[in-house]
Amino acid sequence: MKVVQKKMLALLLVFSLVLAVAPVVAVGAVSEDKDSYEVRYAYTMNTYDSAEKMQTFTAWYQNETGEYFYPEYFAGFQMLEDGKLAFLVTDDSDTVKNTVKSIVGEDVSFIKVEHSFNELYRAEEKLWESDFAKANTSLKTSLNLQENVVDVFMDEEELEQAVISYSESSLFHVQSMLEWETKRKEDPKGIQPLTEEELHPIALETEERAVTTVYPGVKTSFLGYDKETNTYNDYNGTTGFCALDGNGNRIIVTHGHKIVKDKDFSVLISGAYKVVGKSTDVYYENPNTMKDFAIIHLNSGIKISNKINNSGLRITGNVSSDYALESYNGTIGYGYGANKGERQGTLSTIRDVVQTVLYLKNSTLYQGDSGCPIYFKVQKDSSSLHTATLVGIFKGIDGNSGEKWGCTLQTIKDTYDLYVFQNNVDY
Numbered sequence: 001m002k003v004v005q006k007k008m009l010a011l012l013l014v015f016s017l018v019l020a021v022a023p024v025v026a027v028g029a030v031s032e033d034k035d036s037y038e039v040r041y042a043y044t045m046n047t048y049d050s051a052e053k054m055q056t057f058t059a060w061y062q063n064e065t066g067e068y069f070y071p072e073y074f075a076g077f078q079m080l081e082d083g084k085l086a087f088l089v090t091d092d093s094d095t096v097k098n099t100v101k102s103i104v105g106e107d108v109s110f111i112k113v114e115h116s117f118n119e120l121y122r123a124e125e126k127l128w129e130s131d132f133a134k135a136n137t138s139l140k141t142s143l144n145l146q147e148n149v150v151d152v153f154m155d156e157e158e159l160e161q162a163v164i165s166y167s168e169s170s171l172f173h174v175q176s177m178l179e180w181e182t183k184r185k186e187d188p189k190g191i192q193p194l195t196e197e198e199l200h201p202i203a204l205e206t207e208e209r210a211v212t213t214v215y216p217g218v219k220t221s222f223l224g225y226d227k228e229t230n231t232y233n234d235y236n237g238t239t240g241f242c243a244l245d246g247n248g249n250r251i252i253v254t255h256g257h258k259i260v261k262d263k264d265f266s267v268l269i270s271g272a273y274k275v276v277g278k279s280t281d282v283y284y285e286n287p288n289t290m291k292d293f294a295i296i297h298l299n300s301g302i303k304i305s306n307k308i309n310n311s312g313l314r315i316t317g318n319v320s321s322d323y324a325l326e327s328y329n330g331t332i333g334y335g336y337g338a339n340k341g342e343r344q345g346t347l348s349t350i351r352d353v354v355q356t357v358l359y360l361k362n363s364t365l366y367q368g369d370s371g372c373p374i375y376f377k378v379q380k381d382s383s384s385l386h387t388a389t390l391v392g393i394f395k396g397i398d399g400n401s402g403e404k405w406g407c408t409l410q411t412i413k414d415t416y417d418l419y420v421f422q423n424n425v426d427y
Helices: 010-017 037-060 094-104 117-129 131-135 156-166 177-184 322-326 409-415
Strands: 074-079 085-089 109-112 140-144 149-154 172-176 219-226 231-238 241-245 250-254 264-269 272-284 292-298 315-318 331-337 341-351 356-361 373-379 386-397 404-408 418-420
Touching: 037 074, 037 085, 037 094, 037 373, 074 117, 085 094, 094 109, 117 131, 117 140, 117 149, 149 156, 156 172, 250 272, 292 386, 292 409, 315 373, 322 341, 322 356, 322 409, 331 356, 331 386, 356 386, 386 409, 404 409, 409 418
Parallel strands: 085 109, 149 172, 315 386
Antiparallel strands: 074 085, 140 149, 140 341, 219 231, 219 264, 241 250, 241 418, 250 292, 264 272, 272 292, 331 341, 331 373, 341 356, 356 404, 373 386, 386 404
């Protein structure tokens, strides 16, 4: 086995269990009434069990430095139509099945595929190291574990060369960007999980927030600069997440566009805007670059929290590896914006030569939600609410596709030294 993954949290892999969008196999009969409470409840409970199994399996292959050593038979996970877990494997022998079950327990199934996770990753890395990648500026790639290929995307004018070079290999699926855009807008909708309110109608936290505490997912106000009109105006956005900088100072991370450095920054607290700090660091280059965030250093006496607004969720984990995000496209994620609260979408990443683009596809995040946290949910135990695992912040709307996109946590942490605040006690 070979190290194929850099440091990342084990919780990342729960990511791919919190609801795949395109199931390929149904285990048992699923009611035609996929919107009924009973079907959705059974599906939700199955996904919790699947998430626990997947986390157990990945933790088994993680060393003390946070690296993962996946076995060569392992090709990923598949969420089945009823929410149960299937292992994608290149070897479906009894030896492999018994090995997996000895780690995660029974009630899992297996789907045999041609290529392992390691093989796909090595193929993608080799492609990016080739002369072909250097010569074709429109190249983008993404690991597609559900279809067991490396997706290769090219603009129409460069597509022919890619087809000639890579279409014969079963490792690659070569397609135009237009074909990909069309396909991802046709994602089928399966059974939808129960919301927090449906699953725990009374259990949501109702504690009154201290007026001196800043929370993720809250409306902001600031004096911003519009480059197109060369004017200063008042703008709104959403707090992304609370953190500590490298010196232990309390900070907020939010979007970077239009924010002006060294200006007062206000947050909506108890129905009124309160100046909580200043914008000390702003990173924003152009609309097509994913580096879009700002650091707000808080004034003395302002506390930070890991609780996402009034949702009952707390940020108790984070995924800072773009590589890891790329491996788990097609799962359900969330953004908590200031406009209408939590919005659901499908997490998707695309890598090009300089950056990883994070999408929350088909979500209804909108203007004013910029900067809000993007996360997936993890069930702590059988009786408790979910917690949130942070993957990045909302950037805005892709001008080409109309999809919602964001800035990954790795992009932020590679640029600015910080620690995501994950303590349940406000600080």
